[in-house]
Amino acid sequence: MSTRKDHWLGQDAPRERRLAALLSRMDRYRRFQEATMRLGTAALRLLWLFADGRARTLKEIAAELSLEQSTVNRQVNAALDSGLLERMRRSGGNAYEFDRTAEGRRVFEEDTGRSLGAYATALEAMGDDDAERLLQLAERFVEHYRREVEPLGDPGPGGGLSPARPDDAGPP
Numbered sequence: 001m002s003t004r005k006d007h008w009l010g011q012d013a014p015r016e017r018r019l020a021a022l023l024s025r026m027d028r029y030r031r032f033q034e035a036t037m038r039l040g041t042a043a044l045r046l047l048w049l050f051a052d053g054r055a056r057t058l059k060e061i062a063a064e065l066s067l068e069q070s071t072v073n074r075q076v077n078a079a080l081d082s083g084l085l086e087r088m089r090r091s092g093g094n095a096y097e098f099d100r101t102a103e104g105r106r107v108f109e110e111d112t113g114r115s116l117g118a119y120a121t122a123l124e125a126m127g128d129d130d131a132e133r134l135l136q137l138a139e140r141f142v143e144h145y146r147r148e149v150e151p152l153g154d155p156g157p158g159g160g161l162s163p164a165r166p167d168d169a170g171p172p
Helices: 004-009 015-034 041-052 058-065 069-081 102-126 128-152
Strands: 085-089 096-100
Touching: 015 102, 041 058, 041 069, 041 085, 041 096, 041 102, 058 069, 058 096, 069 085, 069 096, 096 102, 102 128
Parallel strands: none
Antiparallel strands: 085 096
């Protein structure tokens, strides 16, 4: 007699259910790791945006993160208060620009290093061939999945649908 768990995780379970269960487990492990990090998801995503070394206005940040400007304003103010971002006037304009502080860079590098280090260790444990095969298959899967869901549109600011946007690299 099969159990509910076998229905979702067993070798005879449909592949999409097995994948959903694996992704759920991966998300749980990611949350374990997040609990050890100084930055929360919103701050990490915000600081990741500045990894290119370019300062941005609130409007630019909101557009690049596909968030409402009021949400970005709260996140940026929290990062300013925490010493992770700094604010300066854009030359020749009235808009403020924001960029990471030295502390923001340090904490970002520490947290992403911890996260990416866990990925690196897990991939290393698989061996070079299996790790490379996993990455190639994951890239193919993500591309096929994108093609399936992209026509549905991209949840824009506030969760509404807007035209799909190009892929972007996000925090680990």
